Amino acid sequence: MIIVKDLIKRYKEIVALDNFNLRVEDGEIYGLLGPNGSGKTTAISSIISIIPYDSGEIYLFGEKMSPNKFEIKKNIGYVPQELAFMNELTVYENIDFFAGLYIYDKNERKKLVEEAIDFCGLENFRKFRPNKLSGGLKRRLNIACGICHRPKLIFFDEPTVAVDPQSRNKILEGIKELNSNGSTIVYTSHYMEEVEYLCNRLTIIDKGRNLITGTKKQITEKTSLKDKLIINEINIDREKVDKIKKLPYIDSITYEDKTLCISLGSDMAIGTIITFLKENNIYYEDLNIKQANLNDVFLEVTGKELRDNV
Numbered sequence: 001m002i003i004v005k006d007l008i009k010r011y012k013e014i015v016a017l018d019n020f021n022l023r024v025e026d027g028e029i030y031g032l033l034g035p036n037g038s039g040k041t042t043a044i045s046s047i048i049s050i051i052p053y054d055s056g057e058i059y060l061f062g063e064k065m066s067p068n069k070f071e072i073k074k075n076i077g078y079v080p081q082e083l084a085f086m087n088e089l090t091v092y093e094n095i096d097f098f099a100g101l102y103i104y105d106k107n108e109r110k111k112l113v114e115e116a117i118d119f120c121g122l123e124n125f126r127k128f129r130p131n132k133l134s135g136g137l138k139r140r141l142n143i144a145c146g147i148c149h150r151p152k153l154i155f156f157d158e159p160t161v162a163v164d165p166q167s168r169n170k171i172l173e174g175i176k177e178l179n180s181n182g183s184t185i186v187y188t189s190h191y192m193e194e195v196e197y198l199c200n201r202l203t204i205i206d207k208g209r210n211l212i213t214g215t216k217k218q219i220t221e222k223t224s225l226k227d228k229l230i231i232n233e234i235n236i237d238r239e240k241v242d243k244i245k246k247l248p249y250i251d252s253i254t255y256e257d258k259t260l261c262i263s264l265g266s267d268m269a270i271g272t273i274i275t276f277l278k279e280n281n282i283y284y285e286d287l288n289i290k291q292a293n294l295n296d297v298f299l300e301v302t303g304k305e306l307r308d309n310v
């Protein structure tokens with residue numbers, strides 16, 4: 001669906017994309033992640049030919065993409081980070097305007113606008129002007145404008161910024177539904193739990209370069225992050241803690257406030273630990289495994305320093 005090869009984009013002396021690569025298959029929900037200023041919006045804007053780039057190759061639907069490829073653009077939806085509708089028009093008129101960029105048949109357009117209104121839960125607001133809408137409804141209008149022409153490939157650039165949990169859920173469920181109805185999705189967000197929930201594969205970028213790509217499981221395995229075994233309310237002496245540390249496949253161990261936290265080199269260590277505790281009559285309240293989440297992976301890969309001040 002999308003092939004991007006060695007894309008370079010400069011804004012004067014800033015290199016926003018530095019040999020950026022991307023491959024998205026038909027039917028995926030693909031996550032594009034990176035800290036502030038890492039190049040996500042620039043990547044999307046280059047891919048859909050909103051801005052020019054310096055070098056590299058972009059193929060969409062198997063065809064080389066360029067600004068005048070109307071037939072390709074017709075099949076693309078873009079929901080930008082910045083709200084992109086007109087305050088002079090009503091909700092209905094805005095959606096109708098965007099649908100009209102690609103759909104010229106009046107009756108067909110009417111049907112599609114109604115579908116988009118219904119899909120985004122804007123039925124009661126069709127005559128409202130955008131400045132009368134709440135933040136969540138504005139975001140939903142932004143989405144309706146981007147998807148009303150029923151595109152096969154949709155780019156969502158941080159669509160849930162500053163919306164309440166109810167609107168966020170509605171948006172996430174809507175994205176899943178669009179995908180089930182056949183659209184391929186590229187999704188950027190700073191909310192890792194959203195990406196974890198939605199995306200089957202993802203790439204993390206920084207300074208315009210790909211850092212890591214794959215499913216969540218694949219990228220976690222590529223990092224040095226380990227699963228942790230957490231044992232609560234356990235009474236154990238230092239000598240026994242040291243003995244556990246020497247068992248096979250134990251990476252590291254801490255014991256604080258009656259909680260034992262063991263970093264596992266392999267899941268095989270779990271059985272050995274439980275047997276050791278049983279044989280030594282060591283009692284505990286509960287035991288659970290904490291897997292590295294996408295937030296841990298993101299921080300491990302991109303580093304922990306603040307980015308907003310660059």
Ligand SMILES: Nc1ncnc2c1ncn2[C@@H]1O[C@H](COP(=O)(O)OP(=O)(O)OP(=O)(O)O)[C@@H](O)[C@H]1O
Pocket residue numbers: 011014015016034035036037038039040041042043081
């Ligand atoms: N129009 C522009 N002119 C000059 N520099 C730009 C322009 N747009 C983006 N940049 C710079 O290019 C780099 C990449 O920016 P971009 O907006 O693509 O990142 P991003 O990952 O989308 O960031 P965010 O998560 O904050 O939206 C940044 O250093 C940014 O300051």
